[in-house]
Amino acid sequence: MDKKVTVIGSGNVGATAAQRLAEKELCDVVLIDIVEGMPQGKALDLTEAAPIEKHDAHVTGANGYEASKDSDIIIITAGIPRKPGMSRDDLISTNKGIMKSVVTEVAKYSPNAVLIIVSNPLDAMCHVAFEASGFPKNRVLGMAGVLDSARFRAFISMELNVSVENTHAFVLGGHGDTMVPLPRYSTVAGIPITELMPKERIDALVERTANGGAEIVSLLKTGSAFYAPASAAVEMAESILKDKKKILPCAAYLEGEYGINNLFIGVPVKLGTNGIEDIIQIKLTDDEKAALSKSADAVQELVEILKKSD
Incomplete structure (x- = not known):
């Protein structure tokens, strides 16, 4: 293969x-992970599946970052989940340390890579990666x-009993309960869902999405x-690789778009090689702007917690 992607963290998300x-x-x-044997074992398992799945991609596992050298994309899933009794501040502080150390290493070995951050709290971790990498x-x-x-x-698709391939949806804002699904821009075969189901059903689907x-x-x-x-993460990587x-x-990272400055917020973007x-x-609409602003405020709160943990 002429392209190379490194996945940091070989847990369920990374391995999948x-x-x-x-x-x-x-x-x-x-696949890179600090747990000895885990990325190597999963990589070998995936390699042994290749003859059955009929692909010739090489999958390797490592505990050191040297193996990531000259990657086109780095997907970062490393971090700890929130544990019982752990405050949000503690989670952010711990994952900040992990993200900073990971990104510093991968940026050294792959200075031209694109970073796709999956670790939570996602919007805050993007800020850490942005600063630690020095990437544009x-x-x-x-x-x-x-x-x-x-x-x-x-x-x-489930609500209307139609193919998922016919459905298109847009969700803006931070990753969490302040996300902003946009029913007006969500369609089935080009028809807005506002024409296909009553408001109360749309509201129920929006709520279920936010709590997905x-x-x-x-x-x-x-x-x-x-x-x-x-x-x-792989759909994003595919658009970049191809x-x-x-x-x-x-x-x-927004610098004035949607009236938001110096924050990572979910918005529609065009993804290509760069x-x-x-x-x-x-x-x-005014309501959608207000919802996006509220979502940005929630992300800003996380960024403030990051600054305090410096």
Whole structure:
């Protein structure tokens, strides 16, 4: 393969992302994790599946960052989940340390890579990666909107009993309960969902989307979502690797767009070889602007907590 993607963190999200990348034959994949044997074992398992899945992508595992050298994309899933009794401030502080150390290393070995951040709290971790890498803003982005939009699309498909391929949805804002799904821009075969279902059903789907991650956590009880988050990160990577220039909602660093400054917020962007090639500004109603502003305020709170932990 002439492209290379390194996935940092070989837990459920990271390992599934590696599997999707390899099976789509998008690139060679390097899995990196601090746990000895884990990335090597998962990489070998994926390699042994290759003859059956019929792909020739090379998958390797490593505990050191040297293996990531000259990657086109780095997908970062490393970090700890929030544990019982742990405050949000503690979680941010711990994951900040992990993100800073990871990004400093990968930036050294792959100075021209695009960083796709998956670790939580996502919007805050994008800020850490941006500062630690010293990369331009177009090469640091967060995976959130693609996942949230996919959840919204799945719920629309279930509600209307139509193919998911016919559904399109947009979700803006931070990754969490302040996200802003936009029903006006969400369609089935080009028809706005506002024409296809009553407001109360749309509102219910919007609420379910905002709580999508929590719903899965409550069902699994001992973990969180990983299939859909991995797929979302890989869709972003594919658009960059193939220079597809897909318009996808991603956490991007805004400098005045949507009236927001110096914050990573989920907005529609064009993804190509250089990462974010354009930020698409769509017209919002007053209510949507207010909801996006509220979401930005929530992200700003996290950034303030980051600053305090310096």
